Amino acid sequence: MARVLLFGRLSDVAGWRSRELDADSIAALTALLSDEDADLAEALARPGVQVALDQEIVRGDAALTARSEVAYLPPMSGG
């Protein structure tokens, strides 16, 4: 059970901010989320969406454990 977090427009699109989900890898988790929600699939596939695993940005795939925290981060803008 990885902890999954959505930020910004992603949580608006999906209608949730945090869930516990079973997945062996980031790729598998993204596929799982995309299969159950076509709008979220489209939003996750947009340019500029980054993924953080345990609060570190990861590029490409990575394995998950039961205690992993995976965050999907759309383009950032502060100030």
Place this chain on the structure above:
Amino acid sequence: MARVLLFGRLSDVAGWRSRELDADSIAALTALLSDEDADLAEALARPGVQVALDQEIVRGDAALTARSEVAYLPPMSGG
């Protein structure tokens, strides 16, 4: 009688900040000041010294009246 003002290092060198002096022109006034004080003459001749007549910078000579205010301004630095 023009009113003559010295600023910054010029007043330190001359030992005064403001005097009333008789002169027909800025050139004549500068000559008068230089004749009576060799140290001030040297300080007035340094690069970057500007002259203001009635609070406007003048380049070159200009005529003076009895109500003129002439200020000698060494290089400026604020902040």
Place this chain on the structure above:
Amino acid sequence: MISLTDQPFEPGALLTAFSQGRDETGAIATFTGLARAERGATTTLELEAYPGFTEAAIDKIAQEAKARFALDDFQIVHRVGAIAPGEPIVFVATAATHRRAAFEACDFLMDYLKSRAPFWKKETGPDGSRWIEPRDQDHADIARWESTKP
């Protein structure tokens, strides 16, 4: 020092505290970003952060700025949550011996915060809500620092 807060803050009070006892500093630059009403088009701005991750990401860039610009000190305060027009969103202060370093570091930190720091920003007005992404100008602003990197 970096802090996130969901309460309104007063930039002047922060500058007062930041400038105390600095008899070797010489130069303090600040930037305050305020929520704009956009002539009534925006009634609320909502800022979301990723607690822990956001502070760590800002701290990393602030340490880079400190080394790059020979800063004595810096402070960054950023609002999260719902913000009304006219309220401060962000305050950045930098202290250095000379003014060029203070200005450049403050400018650099703001460019970073605008386009790279982990915040997500939603504007709400009479016509609904929209998520704000960095403008082309924001991307151009941050690109300036890449090309001049020592």
Place this chain on the structure above:
Amino acid sequence: MISLTDQPFEPGALLTAFSQGRDETGAIATFTGLARAERGATTTLELEAYPGFTEAAIDKIAQEAKARFALDDFQIVHRVGAIAPGEPIVFVATAATHRRAAFEACDFLMDYLKSRAPFWKKETGPDGSRWIEPRDQDHADIARWESTKP
């Protein structure tokens, strides 16, 4: 607004007042210049102005900055007289819709104040007094604005 004062002033209080009621401004940049102790080499800084002439000269450049950078507003406060280490000498605040304009205008005004504004500055320490003139860096700083003049 431009003011000269022979009394200590508090930059934070000025920023508080300057940032009130700005719900369309978006960006406020400030710069505060503090007198440096120079590790004990400076005990007093003395700033001299030419009353009337100094304010008029600053106002002229501030109006230029306002037009050039599309400023909403600005404030300049400058100390004159004797100043102790750690005390503010100058405060410049600029307000604009976007941050680049606010930063650039603040930077421009400070470059001007450092090397062109009618002030004369004397440092006094244990080794006596000396008049300060603009450094090479100050001349280089203001030259930046000449070459980019629109």
